[in-house]
Amino acid sequence: MIWTNWARTASATPARQVHPATEEDLSAAVRRAVREGHTVRAVGAGHSFSAAAATDGVQVDLDRLNALHRVERDPGTGNALVTVGAGIRLHQLNRVLAERGLALQNLGDIDRQTIAGAVSTGTHGTGARFGSLASRVRALTVVGADGEVTRCSPTEHPDLFEASRLGLGTTGVLSTVTVEAVPAFDLCAQEDVQPVERVLDELDHLVDGADHFEFFWFPTARHVQTLTNTRVPARADAGAPAGAGHRVRRAATAVRAFVDDEVLSNAGLELANRTATAFPAVTPRLNAFAAQALRPRTYTAPSYEVLCNRRRVRFRETEYAVPRAVVVDVLREIDGWLRRTGENVPFPLEIRFAPAEDAWLSTAYGRETAYVAVQQYWRLPYGRYFDAAEQIFTAVGGRPHWGKMHTRDAAYLAGQYSRFEDFRRARAAADPDGVFTNPYTRRVFG
Template sequence: MGDFGVEAKGVKQIKFTNWSQTFSCEPNLYFVPKDVEELREIIFLAKSTNKKIRVVGCGHSPSDICCTDDYMISLRFFNNVLSINCETNTIRVEAGITLTEINAYLDSHKLAIPVLGSVSDITIAGVISTGTHGTGAKFGVLADYVLDMELITTSGDTIKCSRDENSDVFLSALSGLGAIGIIIRLTFQCEPAFLLYEYSYPSTLGEVLEELDEELKSCDHYRFLWFPHTDCVSVQNNNRIYNKEVTKYTASQRACNWFWDYAIGYYTLEFAYWLSTYYQPLVPYINRIWFWLLYSRPKERINISHKVFNFECLFKQHVNEWSIPREKTAKVLLELKSWIERTPNIYVHFPVEVRFVKEDDIYLSPAYGRDSTFINIIMYRPYGKDVSHSAYWDQYEKIMKESGG
């Protein structure tokens, strides 16, 4: 046990707010330890003062999981690459490094992470602790690519674990929400760098569900976006491609892309949804118009893998995502669509994002023991203004629970 001089390094009156600005807290003390010994001293201090600890990353979680009235720890100084092995395609990193930093480092060594989610401005420890995932029937949650890790427990001990050493600790800490200990280092399995060919095209919900099994077999990374209050779907088909060049755009093409992606797809959409907070029946028209403006024509491009995996998540939002057995996909989506259509005064934003993940053996993973479909619903907060969403959330969760969510 230390002399707790570390208490003086804790900062008071810090307010933490998550990215969506849906949850905030003011921890009793906020710490940014420089090394493992300082981190261990904070743990001892917390035990002696009967305080709980929450470790925070970049705050992208839509939940209040990081919020605490006790001690909050940021591992932003634990952001180093410790080693890389281009023969085994592995990288060893500290827990506070972000995926953005890892992607840049891997680019310079002609390696890549096999699959990514929508954003990379998140820490690697946060990614693996929360079941973060991308899409692809042959690809697991990102935690499934961790080979080994070190964590510090509440006793201050450092535990090394993997599938071969302390396997129960390892499989519990992966997707463990930080409950097992504080992750400090890990080794991640990568693969040789690759490009992705993205082909997106319009379809209907009925067609997509009818062809789903074949599409999942033929596509590396398949997902689709359904636009509620319509039958419209945007399918996004991403496949590995080699010996090709990244799509080049002229200055005028880049300006045109910015106009549609941001002037229309971001700023005008936020204004339209803000208007709809005063007259909600506008929402179905907004969903239909924006599908026609941005998603009604096929598009294609080739780019570095992480630049295709990552996705513009637009402005502040409430989100709710559950996983279900893959074979329940059509049942759940059709039930949700039917409920929206027959329920008066229910107006929901686009998209409903649907992604697919391979089963794993991680104890607390949403994909434990079953090939899974992740269905993500959303309600935006235009200019920070909250919108009614409790009835939508309740019915969605009821439908998901009934199908094993």
């Protein structure tokens, strides 16, 4: 069986694929793999652009370990602590939480990933005060190479916890994840088109003045699309199951939402990208048009509906976390390179923001961060563009997203993370024989 990731940038032929239905099955599968001399990699939804999940050993798919285990109250924050099977998809988790009047504090751009896959690579959204999914993880259970199940948290096996909550699955297979949830909330979403110079000049004000701010910049266009989301209390129907109450809120704008979300963002983007692939000379005009095609709109909906989108157009991506203070310079350099070279790129840059975090390998570790996602349509070459962007990112101490394409190795990364050696020690203690490794993890962790 050949396994391929969503972006078709990584593939592998696992010796065996297993779908354990219980934690005991999972332990037995790991023990058997080790006995037979295989390495083991857990796979989530295969939505990493990097080869993080690829393996020629035993591939463990946790799609059957996706149950809600319990909801407790965190005595410290009063928030809910929700324990789920590690294979639960984010869209399933969002629904489970909504039915209980709860929500994840922040989310990325899509909801197809598993919770374990998303936290293991540092998946993030945007918002100067709202960090990544891994920053919300409060406990984990990890199945080690001996098949033993260990519960870890900041107070139980703290080093294992740190290395497991964002460690590409190199300490073992996560079987459950306990994540902090907040009371369900709505987002008032404001989508706009603004001149790029105004956005770059007023960036701090835009980012700090909003709960969640991000923007999309089609290469060389002079306008950008800005998304500003404001947290507001959930309406009374927010806990209703999907398809009932909260969908009504969008009903008045259902046609409009369909046009904006499906026609412009997906079908229109696909058409523009196919056109640009066939006729590269039109790309700058297409980009200038696409930048302004979005019609400003405001609507309010449950947080996860606003934050997560459908991405039907396949693309490749590298994304770096850079110190927030230098992001405007970084963007100007990328824009300059695109203008100088005339590289054919009909896909937008996506720019997001995050607070400093404390997970050892969080790309936002210890510093306020801006994320710059450099994307290319999957039928077009990406090599020169991504290489040029990486040079710009690494010159300012950028840290690559663990689940996206990049060329960095352990020597570079050790210089970017002050707890890198602590991570390596904890990983080596958890898995001295390298059972949970693959070529990608050996490159990035050494």
